Structure formats: C-alpha cells, structure tokens
Amino acid sequence: MCCSYHMWMRNMMESRGVSSIIFDLDNTLVDTAGAGRIAIEKVCELLKSTHVQESHIQDICHRFLRKLLHESFDPSEGKTIDDVRIHHWYEALQETQGTDPDPALANSCYYTWKNTRLQVLTLSPEVRSLLEELRKNYKLLLLTNGDSQTQWEKIEAVRCEGLFSLVVVGGDHPEQKPALSIFTHCFESAGVRPKDCIMVGDSLSTDIQGGINARVRATVWINSDCKSLPQGSVTPDYTVPSVLNLNDVLLELS
Numbered sequence: 001m002c003c004s005y006h007m008w009m010r011n012m013m014e015s016r017g018v019s020s021i022i023f024d025l026d027n028t029l030v031d032t033a034g035a036g037r038i039a040i041e042k043v044c045e046l047l048k049s050t051h052v053q054e055s056h057i058q059d060i061c062h063r064f065l066r067k068l069l070h071e072s073f074d075p076s077e078g079k080t081i082d083d084v085r086i087h088h089w090y091e092a093l094q095e096t097q098g099t100d101p102d103p104a105l106a107n108s109c110y111y112t113w114k115n116t117r118l119q120v121l122t123l124s125p126e127v128r129s130l131l132e133e134l135r136k137n138y139k140l141l142l143l144t145n146g147d148s149q150t151q152w153e154k155i156e157a158v159r160c161e162g163l164f165s166l167v168v169v170g171g172d173h174p175e176q177k178p179a180l181s182i183f184t185h186c187f188e189s190a191g192v193r194p195k196d197c198i199m200v201g202d203s204l205s206t207d208i209q210g211g212i213n214a215r216v217r218a219t220v221w222i223n224s225d226c227k228s229l230p231q232g233s234v235t236p237d238y239t240v241p242s243v244l245n246l247n248d249v250l251l252e253l254s
Contacts, residue, residue, distance in 0.1 A: 024201030178210030
C-alpha cells in the first residue's frame with residue numbers, strides 16, 4: 001500500500017487522539033459460534049456410530065450446549081476445564097438415556113467437540129490483513145473473557161498473538177469484562193489512556209458495557225446477525241455487521 005495512505009492514517013490517528021483499539025476475540029475476530037456448530041455435527045456423527053439411539057442424539061448435544069452456556073468453573077477446586085466439560089457430556093448422556101453411560105464415550109464426545117472446534121477456528125485472511133494494516137498505526141490489544149486454558153488454546157490455534165501489543169485473558173485475572181479492573185490492567189500494561197482507546201466486540205453485556213465502564217473513547221458493537229438493540233440494553237457508539245467494517249468507524253472518528 002502506498003506511503004501516502006500510511007501517512008494519512010497516521011495523521012488521522014494523531015488528530016483524533018485514538019491510539020489503541022481493544023478487540024474481543026470470540027465472534028468478533030473469529031467465528032467461534034460457527035466452529036462450535038461444526039464441532040457438534042462431528043459429535044453427532046460419532047454418536048451415530050455407537051449404541052446410542054439416533055433419536056437421542058440431538059437432545060444429548062442440546063443438553064451439553066445448555067450446560068456449556070451456564071457453566072461455572074473455578075480452577076481452585078482442583079479440576080481442569082477439560083474435566084468439567086467431559087462431565088457435561090457424561091451428564092447429557094446420562095440424562096437422555098436414563099442410565100450411567102460409559103465414561104469413555106463422554107471423553108470421546110468431549111475431545112471430538114474440542115479438537116474439531118479448534119481445528120475449524122481460524123482468523124480469516126481478510127481479518128488478518130485488517131489487523132496487520134491497523135497495527136501499523138494503532139496499538140492493538142486483545143481482551144477476551146473465558147477460562148485461561150480454553151482461551152489460550154484458541155489464541156494458539158488461530159496464531160494471532162503476534163498481531164497484538166498486549167493479550168489479556170479474563171481467566172488469568174480476578175475479574176473479567178465488563179469489570180473495570182481488567183480494563184484498567186490493559187490500560188496500564190499497554191501504556192494507554194481510556195480516552196485514547198476504542199473497544200470492539202460482539203457482546204453488549206461484556207464488551208460494550210465494559211468499554212462504557214472504562215470510559216473509552218468509543219464502543220463498537222459487532223452485530224453480525226443485524227438484530228435490534230434489546231430493550232434496556234446499553235447503547236454502543238457505533239454498530240457494524242463485521243469487524244471488516246471497522247475502517248468506516250475510524251473514518252467517522254477522524
């Protein structure tokens with residue numbers, strides 16, 4: 001790209017005072033939901049090859065996903081996230097079939113789901129290119145909620161750590177988004193001020209609320225489903241269907 005473009009971007013950054021962009025990971029930079037759907041399909045294929053009644057398979061998977069959604073994980077209890085999620089599958093099998101399942105089957109379901117999701121998860125060439133271009137003029141930070149092991153495995157799988165000046169995983173800290181403390185940690189570690197940053201993410205309750213709590217310059221909601229803003233929710237400063245539209249926001253902020 002020509003030097004005049006980079007000079008224009010640099011001048012634009014300086015004129016508006018925005019020097020840093022904080023990105024969420026899941027369903028903002030990578031399609032975790034899509035990877036999860038493919039992973040569940042693989043588990044369905046696995047279960048079809050076992051003694052499990054085919055009529056039970058969808059229910060087993062739905063039960064696992066509900067347990068995942070409402071998951072509570074405390075590493076101080078001496079279990080790993082793998083242990084907890086294997087047990088989700090064990091319970092889903094048990095509840096659906098009414099008998100105690102083979103623990104080996106629950107183990108196979110979990111690792112089929114986990115490994116498939118990590119294999120499918122990717123930073124698209126378009127998103128990678130966007131980040132590579134933005135990092136020439138902005139300090140990029142990655143701030144993701146979730147337990148430490150799971151999130152670092154995702155970051156390693158998509159090979160994105162080198163694109164950011166700072167990577168912060170919520171599970172490594174006492175509080176996660178939208179808590180002010182984890183944003184303060186980001187600001188202090190990266191050497192930036194809240195008013196110099198914008199927060200980009202898909203979750204109104206964690207990313208956008210967190211950005212508002214932290215008093216960042218602007219919040220950007222990634223609304224890939226083009227859904228209406230829920231009644232009573234926080235209001236983002238900007239809404240775009242994809243992170244690939246972020247340059248439109250940066251132009252407006254200039």
